[in-house]
Amino acid sequence: MAQAYTPGLTVTRRATHRVRRILPLAGDVLVQQGEQVQPEQIVARTHMPGPVIPINLANQLCVPAADVPGCMKMQVGDLVNPGDLLAETHGLFGYFRSGYLARAGGVLESISEVTGQVILRGEPQPVQVLAYLGGTVVEVIPEQGVVIEADVTFIQGIFGVGGEAYGPVRMICSSPEEELSASLITGDMRGAVIVGGARMTGEAIHRAIEVGAAAVISGGLDDQDLREVLGYDLGVAVTGSENLGTTLIVTEGFGEIAMARATFDLFRSREGDRASVSGATQIRAGVMRPEILIPLSAEEKEQITEPEHLSGILIPGAPIRVIREPWFGRLGEVADLPSEPHVLESESKARVLEVRFTDGSTAIVPRANVELIEQ
Amino acid sequence: MADREARPIDPEQINVILATDCGSTTTKAILIEKVDGHYRQTFRGEAPTTVEEPAADVTVGVINAATEVGELAGRRLVDDDGNLIRPARDGEGCDIYISTSSAGGGLQMMVAGVVREMSAASARRAALGAGAIVMDTIASNDRRLPHEQIQRIRDLRPDMILVSGGTDGGNEAKPVAIAELIAPAKPQPRFGSSFRMPLIYAGNTEVQDRIHQVLDDSVELTVVDNVRPVLERENLGPARDAIHDLFLEHVMAHAPGYDRLMGWTDAPIMPTPGAVGNILQRIAKTGGINAVGVDIGGATTDVFSVFDGTFNRTVSANLGMSYSISNVCAEATLPFVMRWVPFGMNERELRNRVKNKMIRPTTIPQTLESLIFEQAVAREALRLAYIQHREFATTLKGVQQQRTVGDTFSQQSGGQSIVDNLKLDLLVGSGGVLSHAPRMQQTAAMLIDAFEPEGFTTLAKDSIFMMPHLGVLAEVHERAAIEVFERDCLVYLGTCVSPRGQGRAGRLCFRYEISGGGLSETGELLVGETRLFPLADGERATMKVEPARGFDMGNGSGRTVEREVRGGTVGLVLDARGRPLVLPENEEERRQAMTGWISTLGLYPG
Known part of the structure; x- marks a missing residue:
């Protein structure tokens, strides 16, 4: 059968998208089913148990651990404020007592006669979850969170760093082949989702952070620049918690590589609209890719129909991207899907396909080395 | 179930x-x-x-x-x-x-103990031996402050926790103090927020009641015998059994469909690495040999060893060939990776290539250049994983030793690695980059360069990673497991012959005589040289090696050794490059050395 399955990144003008927004611990959901929410609206809230402060009173008071309960001036459940007398020794005939004044506040949680240690628990810490995607609450999961749905322009990147961000789309390159350099970034791009063409340079990233851009999106990125920006060499692709101030997303990969024309044109068609972006990437079981979501207005929903999905099936004519050298980053379409395994230059035997590049030339590549461009 | x-x-x-x-x-x-x-x-x-x-x-x-x-x-x-x-x-x-x-990522555990090198190390060995990935080890002397330790326990979401500490009748306060750190952290299990965290206590038996008092409200507590009842001895069996039971009761039971699967099986489901360790131990015991097994995956590399009956396993969590390839290059550094490549490559481009493999982990090398680079990375991943294994697989630390005047010049402290390449009989490799290498010679070369076997070492690969199946089969039908292991599981590559020691290039390393298996060869190898003799799978030959002074084949420096060697798809590899293996620092000489090695084994076409 002349088709095969290969996963790809989704780049689509219209898709019905759902996001699950869940609290790390049980808490309160603040919105109702059917309610319209904005991206930066709080939809659920809870409190994490406060930080724990252990104090070894046996050491502090120079008494055996077993004597500590007898020296306590406060009991389990009491609220301790900084400076409160927490414990005091009996001294000698009531004289020469030594005490321990609390240096931090909290609720006294436990007193151990084995180790002489007491535990103070600090104030609970609030945790809140934002809607992230502007849309309709379609499901409320009691005490946990919500599911939000919206019709969006949906673009998946291949790799990103930094967390969730929001802002209007600003195109700053005239073509997908144009490098995203620092000189193109201006002070009025504060809070914007900047979209470039080919590689984003290290200077451009620094400039974007400096002006306070919400995100920078482009075709490629040099590992050397990433290392310099992060301050360390990224070992495994589990990202999203970096604190750069600006989220970075590449759509194609590492190196000097142009953004796919279709992706670039799609961004251009949505210029000025507000986007929700997330750089979180997790390339492990349960893969997670960075994403750009741009909700459609009611008018746009009327005009744009949802395209038919190829569902990951490689068939002759399907648009693909080669994702490994020697043709890394080249775009084309499937010309043929020979069923017999092929011996590669490396002598590995693999199932292959013939790709016809946009310039009309053809090449044989392993099926594992292409990805479908889902449109 | x-x-x-x-x-x-x-x-x-x-x-x-x-x-x-x-x-x-x-x-x-x-x-x-x-x-x-x-x-x-x-x-x-x-x-x-x-x-x-x-x-x-x-x-x-x-x-x-x-x-x-x-x-x-x-x-x-x-x-x-x-x-x-x-x-x-x-x-x-x-x-x-x-x-x-x-x-679902296997069995993920956190372990805790009093002293990092003693009870915590024993707990770690018990967890790893049971097939777990150890996410962190908390110990009184791990240089973290108590509140940092508590925060860490809160942040991790392991499947279960193993706590040890104190010998039986020994220190009472410290194991209780560890429990007192865990209780307020209120650890949450990875799966199922409505379940309580399973915790095994395997420390000082005298304080079990105290541990119950401290932990009963916070976790699902199981108490077993101490993993370190006295400093001189470990007792890992009860803790390992408890881990396996809890793995089935909690971790597996919460995974979709496992309750049904557990009803089908005729033996309890085992974590995959635990089963591999099981079969390797039985093979080593049956054959009276020392063995090392390695499984290099996309994200992690597992190393198993049995030396003189003692089993050890380590998981190098971020050394792998796809998800973790970038980490291998970061840890080993690019110059160390590139020393295995016989030509120059642009560093900036290479770094981008490595990252592209990391973000698209399922791609395969199409060009020869890509393959050579990927196999160079594999050598470093395996080498680093083996270093970690050697550092972990040690004699017990903290054991009191009686010394005499005679020991003055040969004092050995506790904590010596028990992994001794000169005693290693069988080295088994598995995992994509080793199993699917286009030529068997490439698998052999990667194993030799990364593990640096010394003396006589049989090399093999588990081509379809059958060891897990056989490990659990051994629990119900040992004869079937061992027969299949011997006949179908391993593809024998041959034997590597290499003396321990280093010398100046061009000086004599060893003389040899080989007879049998269609071979009748005599000759000598100078330092830096390598040679390959065909000796087919199933064939055996007798080999006499006379090392030069300063080189050791297992009988001491310069002493002759005679052994039967086993053939395989690659044959008999004679390696006089020296152990430890040091490649020339001069770029041109290094490339020449690599080209010579590639040519001896016929590693690549052209």
Whole structure:
């Protein structure tokens, strides 16, 4: 059968998208089913148990651990404020007592006669979850969170760093082949989702952070620049918690590589609209890719129909991207899907396909080395 | 289901065995049948693992894999209702069904102990030996402040926790203090927020009551015998058994479809690495040999060793060939990777290539240059994983030693590595980059360069990663497991002969005489040289090696050794590059050395 399955990144003008927004611990959901929410609206809230402060009173008071309960001036459940007398020794005939004044506040949680240690628990810490995607609450999961749905322009990147961000789309390159350099970034791009063409340079990233851009999106990125920006060499692709101030997303990969024309044109068609972006990437079981979501207005929903999905099936004519050298980053379409395994230059035997590049030339590549461009 | 008794099995009545290994992405099934009185692995099949949506039931993948094996074997293994047919009858069904699992990221644990090098190390060994990934080790002397330790316990979401500390009748306060750190952290298990964290206490037995008092409200506590009852001895068995029980009761029971799968199997489901360790130990015991096994995956590398009957396992969590390839390059550094490549490459481009492999982990090398680079990375991943293993597999630390005047110049402290390459008899490699290398010589070269075997070492690969299946099979039918291991599991590559010691290039390293297996050879190797003699799989030859002074083949410096050596698909590899292996610093000389090694083994075309 002349088709095969290969996963790809989704780049689509219209898709019905759902996001699950869940609290790390049980808490309160603040919105109702059917309610319209904005991206930066709080939809659920809870409190994490406060930080724990252990104090070894046996050491502090120079008494055996077993004597500590007898020296306590406060009991389990009491609220301790900084400076409160927490414990005091009996001294000698009531004289020469030594005490321990609390240096931090909290609720006294436990007193151990084995180790002489007491535990103070600090104030609970609030945790809140934002809607992230502007849309309709379609499901409320009691005490946990919500599911939000919206019709969006949906673009998946291949790799990103930094967390969730929001802002209007600003195109700053005239073509997908144009490098995203620092000189193109201006002070009025504060809070914007900047979209470039080919590689984003290290200077451009620094400039974007400096002006306070919400995100920078482009075709490629040099590992050397990433290392310099992060301050360390990224070992495994589990990202999203970096604190750069600006989220970075590449759509194609590492190196000097142009953004796919279709992706670039799609961004251009949505210029000025507000986007929700997330750089979180997790390339492990349960893969997670960075994403750009741009909700459609009611008018746009009327005009744009949802395209038919190829569902990951490689068939002759399907648009693909080669994702490994020697043709890394080249775009084309499937010309043929020979069923017999092929011996590669490396002598590995693999199932292959013939790709016809946009310039009309053809090449044989392993099926594992292409990805479908889902449109 | 976890406490379900395995049904009684009469080994003589077992003719057909179905075994599966449910990995994170693929469920692999093998069929073992009795052929002419011997157990042989006959067919294999695989299907995607189905623990995630839309199927969310592991048994779907198991049935698909079993169906594929059945179709290949011409034997119906699954009935119309989607159940395995048992027992075997009239060309259908199987007598035993067994399984291992590493789906959902395997078994992830946190361990804690009083002293990092003593009770915490013993707890770590127990967890690793049971097949777990150890996410962190908390100890009184781990240089973190108590509040930092508590925060760490809160942040981690392991499947279970193992706590040790204190010898029996020894320190009481410290193990209780560890429990007092865990209790307020209120650790949450990875799966199922409504369940309490399973915690095993395997420390000083005198304070078990105190531990109950401290922990009963916060965790699901199981108390077993101390992993370190006295400083001189470890007792890891009870803790390992408890880990396996809790793995079934808590971790597996919460994974989709596992309750059904547990009802199907004739032996408890084992974590995949635990099963590999099990078979390696039995093989080492049966053959009276020392063995090392390695499984290099996309994200992690597992190393198993049995030396003088002592088993050790380590997991290098971020050393792998796809997800973790960037980390290998970061840890080893690019110059160390590039020393195995006989030509120059642009560093900036290489760094981008490595990252592109990391973000698109399923791609394969199309060009020869890519393959050579990827195999260079594999050497470094394996080398680093083996270093970590050697550092972990040590004699017990903290043991008091009685010394005499005679020990003045040979004092050995506790904590010496028990991994001794000169005593290593069998080195087994598995995992994509080793198993699927286009030429067997490439597998042998990667193993030799990374592990630097000394003396006489048989090299083999587990081509379809059958060791997990055999590890769990050994629990119910040891003879079948060992027969299949001997006949079908391993592909023997040959024997590496290399003396320990270093010398100046061009000086004599050793003389040799080889007879048998169609060979009759004598000669000598100078330092830096390598040679390959064909000795087919199944053939054996007698080899006498006379090392030069300063070189050791196992009998001491300069002493002759005679041994029977085993052939394989590669043959007999004579390696006089020296141990430890040091490649020339001069770029041109290094490339020449690599080109010579590549040419000796015929590693690459052209």
